[in-house]
Amino acid sequence: MRSYGSQAAADLRRAARDPVLLAVLLLVTGSLIVFVLYPLFSVGAASLDVGGGKLGLRVYREVAQSAYLRKAFFNSLMMSTLTAVIGTFIGFVFAFAVTRARVPLARFFNTIAVIPIVSPPFIGALAIIMLFGNNGLITWNLLRIQNFPIYGFNGLLLAQVVTFFPVAYLTLKGVLESMNPILEDAAMDLGGTRWKVFRKVTLPLAFPGIAGSVLLLFVETLADFGNPLILAGSKFPVLSVQAYLQIVGMYDLPKGAAISVLLLVPSLLAFYLQRWLVSRRRYTTVTGKPQQSTTQIVSPGARIALLVFCLIISLLVALIYFSIVVGAFAKVWGFDHRPTLEHFKFVFGVGFKAVRDTLIIAGSATPFAGLLGMIIAYLVMRVRFPGRRFVESVSMLSFAVPGTVIGIGYILAFNHKPLVLTGTLAILLLNFIFRYIPVGIESGKAILSSIDPSIEEAAVNLGADSRKTFGKITLPMILPAFFSGLVFAFVRGMTAVSAAIFLVSSRWNLMTVHIMAQVESGNLGAAAAYSLLLVLIVAMAIALIRLVLKAQYGKFGGSMLHF
Amino acid sequence: MSVRLIGITKEFQDPEREGGKLLAVRDFNLEIGEGEFVTLLGPSGCGKTTTLRMVAGFEMPTSGEVWIGGRNVSNDPPNKRDTSMVFQSYAIFPHMSVEQNVGFGLELKGRPREEINREVKQIMEVMGIAELAHRRPDQLSGGQQQRVALARAIVNKPSVLLFDEPLSNLDAKLREQMRLEIRRIQQSFRITSVYVTHDQAEAMTVSDRIVVMNRGRMMQVGTPFEIYSRPANRFVADFIGRVNLLPVRVERLAEENNLVRGEDGSTFQAVSAAPGVREGGQALLMVRPESLSVSGAEGDAASDTGKLVFARGVIDKTVYLGATVEYEIDAGLGKPLLAVSHDPVDAGFWRTGDRVTLRYSPRAAHLLPVDSD
Ligand SMILES: Nc1ncnc2c1ncn2[C@@H]1O[C@H](COP(=O)(O)OP(=O)(O)OP(=O)(O)O)[C@@H](O)[C@H]1O
Ligand SMILES: [Mg+2]
Numbered sequence: 001m002r003s004y005g006s007q008a009a010a011d012l013r014r015a016a017r018d019p020v021l022l023a024v025l026l027l028v029t030g031s032l033i034v035f036v037l038y039p040l041f042s043v044g045a046a047s048l049d050v051g052g053g054k055l056g057l058r059v060y061r062e063v064a065q066s067a068y069l070r071k072a073f074f075n076s077l078m079m080s081t082l083t084a085v086i087g088t089f090i091g092f093v094f095a096f097a098v099t100r101a102r103v104p105l106a107r108f109f110n111t112i113a114v115i116p117i118v119s120p121p122f123i124g125a126l127a128i129i130m131l132f133g134n135n136g137l138i139t140w141n142l143l144r145i146q147n148f149p150i151y152g153f154n155g156l157l158l159a160q161v162v163t164f165f166p167v168a169y170l171t172l173k174g175v176l177e178s179m180n181p182i183l184e185d186a187a188m189d190l191g192g193t194r195w196k197v198f199r200k201v202t203l204p205l206a207f208p209g210i211a212g213s214v215l216l217l218f219v220e221t222l223a224d225f226g227n228p229l230i231l232a233g234s235k236f237p238v239l240s241v242q243a244y245l246q247i248v249g250m251y252d253l254p255k256g257a258a259i260s261v262l263l264l265v266p267s268l269l270a271f272y273l274q275r276w277l278v279s280r281r282r283y284t285t286v287t288g289k290p291q292q293s294t295t296q297i298v299s300p301g302a303r304i305a306l307l308v309f310c311l312i313i314s315l316l317v318a319l320i321y322f323s324i325v326v327g328a329f330a331k332v333w334g335f336d337h338r339p340t341l342e343h344f345k346f347v348f349g350v351g352f353k354a355v356r357d358t359l360i361i362a363g364s365a366t367p368f369a370g371l372l373g374m375i376i377a378y379l380v381m382r383v384r385f386p387g388r389r390f391v392e393s394v395s396m397l398s399f400a401v402p403g404t405v406i407g408i409g410y411i412l413a414f415n416h417k418p419l420v421l422t423g424t425l426a427i428l429l430l431n432f433i434f435r436y437i438p439v440g441i442e443s444g445k446a447i448l449s450s451i452d453p454s455i456e457e458a459a460v461n462l463g464a465d466s467r468k469t470f471g472k473i474t475l476p477m478i479l480p481a482f483f484s485g486l487v488f489a490f491v492r493g494m495t496a497v498s499a500a501i502f503l504v505s506s507r508w509n510l511m512t513v514h515i516m517a518q519v520e521s522g523n524l525g526a527a528a529a530y531s532l533l534l535v536l537i538v539a540m541a542i543a544l545i546r547l548v549l550k551a552q553y554g555k556f557g558g559s560m561l562h563f
Numbered sequence: 564m565s566v567r568l569i570g571i572t573k574e575f576q577d578p579e580r581e582g583g584k585l586l587a588v589r590d591f592n593l594e595i596g597e598g599e600f601v602t603l604l605g606p607s608g609c610g611k612t613t614t615l616r617m618v619a620g621f622e623m624p625t626s627g628e629v630w631i632g633g634r635n636v637s638n639d640p641p642n643k644r645d646t647s648m649v650f651q652s653y654a655i656f657p658h659m660s661v662e663q664n665v666g667f668g669l670e671l672k673g674r675p676r677e678e679i680n681r682e683v684k685q686i687m688e689v690m691g692i693a694e695l696a697h698r699r700p701d702q703l704s705g706g707q708q709q710r711v712a713l714a715r716a717i718v719n720k721p722s723v724l725l726f727d728e729p730l731s732n733l734d735a736k737l738r739e740q741m742r743l744e745i746r747r748i749q750q751s752f753r754i755t756s757v758y759v760t761h762d763q764a765e766a767m768t769v770s771d772r773i774v775v776m777n778r779g780r781m782m783q784v785g786t787p788f789e790i791y792s793r794p795a796n797r798f799v800a801d802f803i804g805r806v807n808l809l810p811v812r813v814e815r816l817a818e819e820n821n822l823v824r825g826e827d828g829s830t831f832q833a834v835s836a837a838p839g840v841r842e843g844g845q846a847l848l849m850v851r852p853e854s855l856s857v858s859g860a861e862g863d864a865a866s867d868t869g870k871l872v873f874a875r876g877v878i879d880k881t882v883y884l885g886a887t888v889e890y891e892i893d894a895g896l897g898k899p900l901l902a903v904s905h906d907p908v909d910a911g912f913w914r915t916g917d918r919v920t921l922r923y924s925p926r927a928a929h930l931l932p933v934d935s936d
Contacts, residue, residue, distance in 0.1 A: 013623070017640040458654035460641045461619055462668035462719065472667075476658045 091168025122226025135334025373440020440485020
C-alpha cells in the first residue's frame with residue numbers, strides 16, 4: 001500500500017512538471033466527476049430521499065408494492081431479452097450471409113443493415129404505426145381491420161428488433177471477418193460436412209462474439225425510450241417510459257429516480273459482463289486481416305435460404321423507410337394519400353426553430369465530444385497518473401447508463417446550487433458531450449495501442465511539451481478515430497431522445513422531441529417529414545466527413561469510417 | 564557536455580514479484596566526459612534502457628541524481644533537457660515528410676524558417692539522405708529511417724545524444740556499416756553520447772568507454788581493451804567473447820609479474836590481475852582462445868618464442884571457418900579448452916584425436932577473483 005502511494009506520488013510529481021498536462025488532467029477528471037458521476041449520484045440520493053432530510057428505502061418499497069411497476073420491470077427485462085436474442089439471430093444471419101456465404105446482393109444487405117444505425121431510434125415505431133396502426137397502410141387501407149392490436153408487446157418487439165439488429169450485425173460482422181476462414185477450410189479438409197464444420201468450428205469460434213452481442217443489445221433495448229413511448233401503450237408498461245412519466249406526468253422525483261435505479265442495475269451488470277467477455281475473446285481473432293476462403297462453407301441450398309431470409313428482413317426495413325418517405329409527402333396518412341408539401345412547409349416554417357436548435361446543439365457538441373474523446377484516449381494510453389483507471393472507466397460509463405437515467409440525473413443535479421443549468425443550452429451541450437465520447441475514446445485507444453509510444457517520446461525528447469505532442473503528433477496520427485468519434489457524436493446528438501427529453505425547454509428544443517410530440521398528437525405526416533429531414537441531415541454530414549477524409553487520405557480515406 | 568549519474572537507483576512496481584518491486588538499476592555511478600562516447604552493454608533486462616531513459620528524463624530515478632553539463636536536471640521533464648534520442652524503433656513521425664521530421668526539433672525551438680531549412684538541408688547532406696527530403700516515412704528502407712532518426716537527433720546540436728539499440732532492426736551488413744557511420748558523425752560533431760546495446764562487437768567498435776551491466780548493477784567501466792583483455796570479473800570475461808578459465812592459487816602478486824599454481828601443480832605467469840585477487844588466495848587464470856597457440860605434442864617450441872606451455876591434450880573437435888580454425892581440446896580439466904588459430908596454413912592444421920600442446924604468452928594472461936558475480 002505504501003509503495004502504491006509512493007508510486008502515485010511519483011506519478012503526480014512527474015505530471016506536475018508539466019503544468020498544461022496537470023491542468024488538463026484536473027479538468028478532465030473534475031468534469032467527469034461533475035457531469036457523469038454527480039448526476040448518477042443525484043439519482044441514487046433522490047431515490048433514497050424519504051423526506052425531512054432522511055434516507056430510507058420507502059420509495060423502493062412503494063415501487064415494489066405497485067403491481068403496475070412490477071409489471072414494468074418484468075416487461076422491460078423480457079422485452080430486452082427477446083429483442084437481444086432475436087436481434088442477434090438476425091444480425092448473425094446477415095453477417096454470416098455477407099461475410100461467409102457470399103450471397104448475391106451482399107452490398108445491398110450491408111447498406112440495409114447500416115441505415116437504421118444512423119436514423120433516429122424511434123423511426124421503427126413511427127413506421128410501424130403508419131403501417132399497422134389505427135389508420136395503418138396495411139391494417140386499415142389494405143386489410144380493413146380497425147384497431148389492430150399493434151400497441152404493446154407485438155409492435156414494440158417488432159420495432160426494437162428492427163432498430164437494434166443492425167448493432168448485432170456490425171458487431172458480428174467484425175467477429176466473423178476477423179475469424180480465419182482457413183480454420184473452416186482445415187475442418188472441411190479433415191472430412192467434416194458443411195453443417196458439422198459450421199456447428200463445430202464456426203459457431204464455437206463466434207460464440208463469445210454472439211454472447212457479447214446479446215448483452216450489448218440487451219443494454220441498448222433496456223435503455224430504449226423512443227420506441228416504447230410511441231408503441232408500448234398503457235397496457236404494456238416498461239421502465240424507461242414509467243420513469244419518464246413519474247417525473248414529467250406526476251412530478252414524483254423520488255419514484256422516478258428509484259425506477260431509474262432499477263433500470264440502471266441490470267444495464268450495468270449486462271454491460272460489464274459484455275466487456276469481460278470481449279476482453280477475453282482472444283482466440284477468435286487469429287489473424288487481424290480478413291481473408292478470403294477458398295472453399296465453399298455453405299451449400300447452394302443453404303445459400304438460397306440465407307438469401308431469402310435476408311431479403312425478407314430487408315423488405316421490412318425498406319418498407320419502414322418507404323412509409324416514412326411517403327408519409328412525409330401524403331396529405332393525411334391513412335385517408336388521403338395525395339402528394340403535398342404541407343408537412344415540409346410546417347417543418348420549415350413554424351417548426352423550424354427545432355431544426356435550427358438541433359443543428360446548433362449537435363453541431364457544437366460534436367467537435368468538443370470528438371476532441372475530448374481523443375484527449376481522454378491519449379491520457380489513458382500514454383500518461384501515467386493516479387486515477388487513470390478511474391478516468392477510463394467513468395468515461396466509458398455512458399455506454400452503459402440508459403439515457404433516461406442520465407437525463408433524470410441531470411435535472412436532479414443541475415436545478416439547484418451550486419450549478420443551475422436547467423433550461424439552458426449548456427445543459428444540453430454538456431449532456432451530449434459527456435454521453436457521446438466513448439466511441440471516440442475506444443477507437444482512439446485502439447489506434448494508439450498499435451502505435452509505438454516512442455513516437456510521442458521522440459517529440460517530447462525534441463522539446464515538445466504535452467500540449468504540442470498531443471496537437472502535432474498524437475492527434476494527427478489518430479485522426480481516423482477522431483472522425484469516427486465525430487460521426488458517432490453527431491449522429492447520436494441529432495437522434496437523441498431519452499436523456500434530452502428531460503432537458504429541452506421552450507428556449508432550446510430538439511427535432512426528435514418535436515417528432516415525438518407530433519406522433520402523440522396524431523400528426524404522422526409532420527413527424528415523417530421531420531424524420532426524413534433528420535435522416536437526410538445525418539446522411540449529408542457523414543458524406544461530408546467522408547469527402548474530407550478522401551481528400552486527405554486518398555481513396556482509402558472513406559473506409560476509415562465504419563459506416 | 565559532461566553527464567554525471569550519482570547513486571542512481573530505479574525501482575519499478577511489479578505486482579507479480581514478491582515484495583511487489585523490481586530493482587531495475589541499483590546504485591549506479593558514472594561520469595561521462597565532454598564529447599565522450601560511452602556504451603551501456605549487458606544482457607537483456609539488465610537495466611540499460613532504464614538508465615538511458617533516466618538520462619533523457621522519461622523515467623525518474625527512485626533515488627540519486629542526474630547532472631548534465633554541471634546542472635542537476637533530476638527534476639526536469641524530458642522536453643526541458645538538452646538531450647536527443649535515437650529510438651530503437653526510430654520513432655519517425657508517420658504523418659510528416661522526412662524533411663519535416665528532421666526539422667521538428669528546431670521548429671519547436673521557434674527558429675526562423677530559413678534557418679531551419681538551411682540546417683535541415685545541411686544535416687541531410689551529411690547523412691546522405693538529401694534526396695529523400697520529401698518522402699513519407701513509409702516509403703523509406705530501414706537504413707534510411709535510421710539515418711533520418713539520427714539526422715533528427717543531431718540537427719538540434721544536443722548536449723547529449725542517446726541511442727537505444729539503434730541498429731537492432733537492421734540486417735547484419737547494414738549494421739556494420741551504420742555503426743561506423745554513427746561513430747564518424749559523433750566524432751565530427753563531438754557530441755557526448757550514451758549508447759545502449761547488447762551486441763559486444765557493436766560496443767567495441769563505437770565506444771570510447773564501455774559500461775558492462777548485469778541485473779541492474781554496473782560490473783565494469785573501461786575502454787574496449789580493458790573490458791576485453793582486463794575484465795574485472797568472471798561475468799564480464801564471459802559476456803565479452805569466449806574465455807578459458809583455470810582455477811589457480813595465487814603464489815605471488817607483483818607488478819606485471821604474477822605467479823599462480825594450477826590444481827595439478829604446474830605454474831603460470833600472468834601480467835595483469837583484476838582488483839580483488841589476493842596473494843595466497845584462489846583466483847581464475849583467464850586466457851582468450853585466440854591467445855592460445857596450438858602445436859604438435861612435442862611441439863617445435865622454436866616457433867612460439869617467449870610462449871609458455873598452458874596445457875597438453877587431445878583435439879576433440881575442429882571447426883574450420885576459412886579465416887580461422889577453432890579447436891576444442893580435451894586437457895583433462897573437465898571442460899574442454901578453446902583455441903582459435905588465425906593462420907591455419909602456416910601454423911598447421913590439427914584433426915580430431917591429434918595430441919597437441921597449447922602455449923600462451925603471459926602478456927595475454929589475466930587473473931580474476933573467484934567469487935565475483
Ligand atoms: N515501466 C516498467 N515497469 C516495470 N518494470 C519495468 C519497466 N521498464 C523496465 N522494467 C523492468 O526493468 C528491468 C530492466 O529493464 P530495461 O528495459 O532497462 O532492460 P534492458 O537492459 O534495456 O533490456 P533489453 O536489452 O531487453 O532492452 C527489466 O526487468 C524490465 O522488465
Ligand atoms: Mg532495452
